[in-house]
Amino acid sequence: MKLPHTDLEVPHTRLRITSHRFDVHGSDGDRYIGVLRLNTRRVGRVTVNDALPIHPHSGNVQATPPRSHVSFEPISHRFGWADLHTFTGRCRSQRGRVTPEQVLADLMEEHLVNRMVSKCQARGGALARLRHEGTILYFPLRTCPRTPEERLATVRYLQRVAGRQEWQMWQGARWGPLVAGT
Numbered sequence: 001m002k003l004p005h006t007d008l009e010v011p012h013t014r015l016r017i018t019s020h021r022f023d024v025h026g027s028d029g030d031r032y033i034g035v036l037r038l039n040t041r042r043v044g045r046v047t048v049n050d051a052l053p054i055h056p057h058s059g060n061v062q063a064t065p066p067r068s069h070v071s072f073e074p075i076s077h078r079f080g081w082a083d084l085h086t087f088t089g090r091c092r093s094q095r096g097r098v099t100p101e102q103v104l105a106d107l108m109e110e111h112l113v114n115r116m117v118s119k120c121q122a123r124g125g126a127l128a129r130l131r132h133e134g135t136i137l138y139f140p141l142r143t144c145p146r147t148p149e150e151r152l153a154t155v156r157y158l159q160r161v162a163g164r165q166e167w168q169m170w171q172g173a174r175w176g177p178l179v180a181g182t
Contacts, residue, residue: 005113006106011090017111043079047071070101127170
């Protein structure tokens, strides 16, 4: 199964981050601290420092900087480091094999982007993104462009913001091209 926002292939989606908090200027810099669950059971805490696309205090455009530091603290005897390594061994990405830290960072990113999508949709908007040279820019749209004219106006606006790039828009279950006429 492929996760929609990071394209990480996972053996199942029962291992996921279900909540988080943002710690501004912690001892290791800004960081996200998330609850890792297997099914409904809380099994660990994941900390990702200075590494994710969604900074709660920034403007509209969110960029993914290079990943820095990820840590995992098991809090259950039912899921520990050995289980995380087994899960990771069954995961793949476009980069090929992945490390436990990459898997945890991708699970955090999935959680955060899902929250961003939910917030946009709750306000009647949508989420657009631009993937370019290893960086992802996320751009919350105040309204969801539905007609060809609205999509064309949105594409023109986004291209003024970030150049003539190909933007994508979240379409409920996957990312699709944001182009006029679709």
